[in-house]
Amino acid sequence: MRQKSLASGNHGGARRKRPPGRPRSEQARLAILRSTLQLLGENGFSDLSIEAVAADAGVGKATVYRWWPDKAALITDAFASSTGQKLHFPDTGSVHTDMSQQMRQLVKIFLSRRGRIVSAILAAGQSDRDVIAAFRDRFMKPRRHEAYATLQRGVQRGELRKNVDMDLLLDSLYGPIYMRFLIRHRKLTPDFVDRLCDLVLAGARP
Amino acid sequence: MRQKSLASGNHGGARRKRPPGRPRSEQARLAILRSTLQLLGENGFSDLSIEAVAADAGVGKATVYRWWPDKAALITDAFASSTGQKLHFPDTGSVHTDMSQQMRQLVKIFLSRRGRIVSAILAAGQSDRDVIAAFRDRFMKPRRHEAYATLQRGVQRGELRKNVDMDLLLDSLYGPIYMRFLIRHRKLTPDFVDRLCDLVLAGARP
Amino acid sequence: MRQKSLASGNHGGARRKRPPGRPRSEQARLAILRSTLQLLGENGFSDLSIEAVAADAGVGKATVYRWWPDKAALITDAFASSTGQKLHFPDTGSVHTDMSQQMRQLVKIFLSRRGRIVSAILAAGQSDRDVIAAFRDRFMKPRRHEAYATLQRGVQRGELRKNVDMDLLLDSLYGPIYMRFLIRHRKLTPDFVDRLCDLVLAGARP
Amino acid sequence: MRQKSLASGNHGGARRKRPPGRPRSEQARLAILRSTLQLLGENGFSDLSIEAVAADAGVGKATVYRWWPDKAALITDAFASSTGQKLHFPDTGSVHTDMSQQMRQLVKIFLSRRGRIVSAILAAGQSDRDVIAAFRDRFMKPRRHEAYATLQRGVQRGELRKNVDMDLLLDSLYGPIYMRFLIRHRKLTPDFVDRLCDLVLAGARP
């Protein structure tokens, strides 16, 4: 694990006393993350300079480097800090409805200003394995676990095959969305999500 | 307007005579593209400096800038020039076989050294619309046209629904591959390709 | 001798026949020299690029390099070609009048647009001995020979000491002008010339 | 506004506290000036590249540009920093002796390795008024003020006319030296200095 910031919680357990000296400025930390997100949204990954982040946050450059080893860790942290509590799966009694509703929310995010941040993360991840790992762990994995449960309910209700490969099924549902999001060869619409669910879930029926 | 190198064909038509001045060195052009691909494969997009490309190619920096406006155009061209005549679709009489064979070839490329170049292109494309457009036009579009024909044969043979949305179907087939390629949350294997075809094509049957 | 151009006359003597091949374009030669003078007058020596001269003269760069080995030879030639037939010494019967009249003409030139060219030559001459030598040979020496005669007349008329060191005297007269011209610490005026002659010639009286 | 290094004295008066941030490296400043003088002495002005100065001084190019806007400012500063406390005027009771002794020292400098630097400054000054102004202000003016005093003593002793034009007289003394230094048409010798003083001071007697 590279970045220190999120690991600094020290909440439970040993109850270590605070080290001597001036404590870390929470205000600076938040300003840095906020500026990072803002500049990421404006210019994409390659144009994001730590120099600009520090200036925008009204912070010394060294303060950034003290807590984040490099640009990748910084945007990873910034992205994680911005991940709201949305994107949950409903439980409507229908796999199709459960999935398509969540997928529509994802699409809405991809099409919003935060989509630029996601694509910046994925781009940065192509040359930094820590970044892509952070994306998987912090953004993807929690949702995928919820998705497993949603699919499981579908299996129990007999909407899906018993032996369905859930990862394959989920990749078949989300892959096309990521593809259109990143390659932009076709529009990403709610209607597309519906027809995608129609097609793929049809192939997974018992 | 400077041509972007590959547009300099001047093949048919007006029979324009060569413009005055020393003609462009084909040798330099090839050396630059070759060095670009090599360095791209070694270090990824962000570590690729035009300075290094020029040095490696034994060429003046100005010669690179004379013909390519920026790094993105350079790697786009280099990638296009390396796109061989592979990746064709067979015609075996079965959509499943036709598609899965071609998809396996694609996966093989993604897993090879050239995969690094593809991911660099896609990453660069997230902050440069010309790059992603070039990827679509030069790499994706030709293959997708062949794919349409392949699917059309499947329709005529009754393997697929008459009114199938081909773009949706193709995105459902290739999207999962791109997703695993870029996010790397699961292995990209030939077996995965087969089961992916099973799943998706099952949903497209009449 | 460095430059070829002026030596290409081949006027008298051997009557060599013209060599085969296209002869040198006199028009190009003149255009180059004219453009050199113009650009020299605009921007001084260091900003004068052969690229700009060739462009301004509507001439290929190679044509410049074919006939002048470097920038110094070029401006030397250009300066020489621009040296008019002015700056002669009158013979009024008074050394003071003869000298001061010629010196005033020199000052007038120094203050005109051609002064910029002279200062450019002198500046270039500080890092290229051929340039300063050309300035001495082509500009200074002919006038100094006339000056010797003028002073000689003064000696014969009893206005100057018989054993006067003419070079010392001439340097004392012209040196202050060059100094003010180059260092610009005081104005260069006709009145200054007069008082300069008063002072220096007073010291050379019998 | 960036100070031009030597103006950063902040000596008397307001007692401003040091500004925040890492202070300027005096070591780097001195290394740069030293390297400048050395390279200037070797190759003259036009061959002096800031790249080479930085490399020779073991300093980043940006550090040079941070403090000196261009090559001219750099050599001006370097020259000024090298101008020792020499070249004072003695007070021997004779104008001729006072002047000629100082002028001989000047000639000695002109003929030494530092002469190359002076001629480089004067050359650069022909296309940059800041350079020639700096030469006047930092090198010439202080000495000229001493010279005024020296001449004044001569006036009081009755060696010079009461109403003598001091600037004219000084230009007549120094102009010939500068002329021979820059045009190099005659040798610059101690004997020349003596005879020059003889001639010019003779013209300034009461």
Place this chain on the structure above:
DNA sequence: CAATAATCGAGACGGTACGTCACGTCTTCTT
């Protein structure tokens, strides 16, 4: 009249230095 030869313009070539920018590190004073 054709062949030969040197010039011309244009402009691409491999280079060098330019002046700028951001990197990640450092040194200072302040909190």
Place this chain on the structure above:
DNA sequence: AAGAAGACGTGACGTACCGTCTCGATTATTG
């Protein structure tokens, strides 16, 4: 001890000229 400030050495950026080269076109002499 952490903070803001900002200078440091490093190195790539994209530009401007350098002096050389390779073109087709032009203009002369020679066979």
